[in-house]
Amino acid sequence: MALKDAENKPLRGGQLREAETEELRRELARLEEARFRLRFRTATEAVDSPIQHRIIRRNIARIKTLLRERAGT
Helix, strand or coil: CCCCHHHHCCHHHHHHHHHCCHHHHHHHHHHHHHHHHHHHHHHHHCCCCCCCHHHHHHHHHHHHHHHHHHHHC
């Protein structure tokens, strides 16, 4: 299971549903850190691809949604 490209392209539902809960939590923490770094970098210098903000934000939302679904069952 490879979630390593979550900063560069949107994650798909099948990828996420196959992942273990602990792996999703680790990926969520990594993405939140990447989002923080990207916001900081944007404030201090030009960013190569502004679309990265949206991709990371949506991947975080996808993971949080799946974790909430799993917690509810």
